[in-house]
Amino acid sequence: MNASYVLHAQTKLRVMQDGSGIVLFGGLNGRSVFIQNRLFGNESSFEKFTELADSLEHSDSKFQIQSILNLSEDEALKVETWLLNNDFISAYSH
Amino acid sequence: MLINTGAYSFRVNTDKKEITPIIDSLYGDCVNKSDLADFKIKVLSTSILRRFLKPQVSFFCDQHTPFKPLPASQAYPLLEWGMNWCIATHDHTRLLVHAAVLVRDGQAIIFPASPGSGKSTLTAYHALSGWSLYSDEMAVIDLKTGLVEPVYRPVCLKNDSIDLVKKWFPDSIFTPIWRDTQKGDVAHLKALKWSEHACLRPAKIIAVVFPKYVKDKELTIFKLNQLQGFETLSKNSFNYSTLGESGFNAVDRLIRHAKLFEIEYGSLEDVSEFLAEDVLI
Numbered sequence: 001m002n003a004s005y006v007l008h009a010q011t012k013l014r015v016m017q018d019g020s021g022i023v024l025f026g027g028l029n030g031r032s033v034f035i036q037n038r039l040f041g042n043e044s045s046f047e048k049f050t051e052l053a054d055s056l057e058h059s060d061s062k063f064q065i066q067s068i069l070n071l072s073e074d075e076a077l078k079v080e081t082w083l084l085n086n087d088f089i090s091a092y093s094h
Numbered sequence: 095m096l097i098n099t100g101a102y103s104f105r106v107n108t109d110k111k112e113i114t115p116i117i118d119s120l121y122g123d124c125v126n127k128s129d130l131a132d133f134k135i136k137v138l139s140t141s142i143l144r145r146f147l148k149p150q151v152s153f154f155c156d157q158h159t160p161f162k163p164l165p166a167s168q169a170y171p172l173l174e175w176g177m178n179w180c181i182a183t184h185d186h187t188r189l190l191v192h193a194a195v196l197v198r199d200g201q202a203i204i205f206p207a208s209p210g211s212g213k214s215t216l217t218a219y220h221a222l223s224g225w226s227l228y229s230d231e232m233a234v235i236d237l238k239t240g241l242v243e244p245v246y247r248p249v250c251l252k253n254d255s256i257d258l259v260k261k262w263f264p265d266s267i268f269t270p271i272w273r274d275t276q277k278g279d280v281a282h283l284k285a286l287k288w289s290e291h292a293c294l295r296p297a298k299i300i301a302v303v304f305p306k307y308v309k310d311k312e313l314t315i316f317k318l319n320q321l322q323g324f325e326t327l328s329k330n331s332f333n334y335s336t337l338g339e340s341g342f343n344a345v346d347r348l349i350r351h352a353k354l355f356e357i358e359y360g361s362l363e364d365v366s367e368f369l370a371e372d373v374l375i
Contacts, residue, residue, distance in 0.1 A: 012339060014346045020319035025342040030335050032342065034325045 004092040005065065005080065011088050019046045021069065028087045035079060039070040096131060098124040099246040100291060101234055102181055105131035109138050110151060110169040116269050117173075120248050123288040133180045137173050139166065155180050164275075171272050171280050174250065178231055182332040188243070189235040189344040190332040193302075195228035195242050196220050201374055202242045202297035204233045205305050206330035209277075212307025212359075215255040219362045220369075221285035222263045226294055230285075232332070233299075237340050240347050241296035248282040256281045301353040301373045302327060305365070313364035315372070316356040323354035 007013060010027030021036040037049055049068065065083075066076035083089045095117065097104040103126070106117065136154040140163050144150050149166035152159050153176035160179050164172050182190055193206035194217040207213035214230055221227035228242060230249040235242050248269075251259055256271060256279065267284040302323060318326070327345050328334045334341040353373060359365050 012342060014324075014342075016320035016324070017350060018320045020321035023321070023324050023342075023346070025339060027339060030338055032328060032334075034321055036321055040319065040321075 005083075005089040006092050008087050008090055015050065017050075019049045024083070024088050026086065026088050031086070033083070033086075033088060035069055037069050038072075038075075096126050096129070097121045097177075098126045099177075101243050101245050102133065102177075102185070103128075103131045104177055104180070105134045106173070107134070107136045107138075108169070108173075110166065113137065113170045113173065116170050119267065119269065120282060120284050121246070124246060125288060125292070133177075133184070135173070135176055135180065137169050137176070153179075168272050168275050170269065170282075171250075171275055171277075174248075174282065177247075181232060181234075185234075186333055186336050187237070189233075189237060189334070189337060189341055191233040191235065191327065192231070192330045192332060193233040194230050195233045195244075197226040197228055197242075197244075197294070197297045198224070198369075198374060200295075200297055201300045202228065203301045203303055203369065203373060204242065204299055205303050206233075206327060207305055210307075211305055212255075213305060214249055214251050215258065215307070216305055216362060216365060218249045218251060218255070218259045218266075218283050218285060219262065220366065221249065222259075222266060223366070226290075227285045228294065228297065235299070235344060235348070236296060237337070237344050239296065240299065240344065240351070242299050243296050244291060244294040246286075246288065246291045249285050250277075251281050251283055253278045259283060299348060299352050300375060301355065302348070303369075303373070304356040306356070306358045307360070308358050309360055311358050311360040313361070313368060314358045315368065318354035318356055320349050320354070323349040323352075 012025040014023045019037055020040045021034060024033045065080055071079060095106045097106055133155055137151055139145050140150045140152055150163035151166050151169045151172060152163045153161050153172050191206055193204040194213050195202055195204050205213055217230045228244040230247060233242050234245055259266065269282040271279050271281045273279050304326060324345055327349060
């Protein structure tokens with residue numbers, strides 16, 4: 001687990017400033033996906049979320065979905081698979 | 095005949111002469127700066143046979159007939175619904191959200207809502223109580239500036255709300271009531287004059303309020319987080335997907351700068367108080 005990903009070149013991402021989650025827009029399919037930060041409302045997680053998520057806005061940055069959105073391993077796997085299959089993200093290979 | 099709504103103009107052709115005075119009563123005071131129209135629309139009787147046997151009318155926009163024919167008695171509501179269809183399906187230069195828009199002191203609040211939420215009653219009440227009506231049906235948002243534009247259209251009231259608004263504002267100008275339409279009983283309210291509309295300017299959206307009427311319910315306010323606001327607003331937009339990245343950017347800007355609420359209410363006075371005390375700056 002803890003695989004790393006990069007945003008697809010056609011994917012745009014916005015980080016919610018209140019820490020509630022992220023929104024991805026897929027330029028290839030015109031769809032949007034809304035992913036909640038599981039620890040939204042928890043003060044201690046806010047800084048970590050915004051720091052990690054801000055780096056995501058650069059499309060070439062690698063990231064780990066599980067740690068950003070505070071998901072369980074099972075949830076992260078489902079989200080990652082869905083995002084990969086729908087061309088929102090690509091696996092990071094280096 | 096030309097209907098000028100400010101943001102959009104319609105060239106109307108009809109053989110249902112009984113709707114002409116209704117168009118005049120709602121739009122007759124609008125000033126047309128040009129003879130050009132954005133849309134050429136028609137409300138026409140269907141086949142000759144149907145003129146005698148349960149007469150029907152159809153709506154046309156160029157060669158399109160987006161709706162099934164309706165009873166001839168519903169020609170006017172069909173015209174209004176057709177105008178909504180024209181805007182929602184053709185204007186991809188602005189973000190269009192299914193929402194009412196009210197403005198006070200240059201501050202716009204948009205009220206996206208599903209049918210039955212009491213949106214139009216809320217809109218009529220405030221439009222006749224000192225707020226400026228920018229729209230009852232559709233928030234028209236400039237993609238570059240994020241400002242919401244005024245559209246000169248009446249408020250479409252349904253069922254019990256027609257009598258309620260007539261009772262609250264006995265001098266208000268209404269069309270006749272059309273019974274048993276697909277939306278129930280329907281009447282249109284002229285909530286402002288063209289001379290008032292002409293003074294309105296694009297306004298900054300300071301809040302998005304999702305209203306829900308619940309009979310006898312005390313006002314309950316839920317603050318939405320930005321993710322909820324983004325998702326709900328994009329789902330209430332007619333052309334979010336069509337606009338692609340520019341729609342995504344427009345919704346993003348809106349939710350970053352606006353207060354986001356969902357309210358359940360049983361009294362419009364409570365809503366007024368909430369808007370004045372907690373929403374307006």
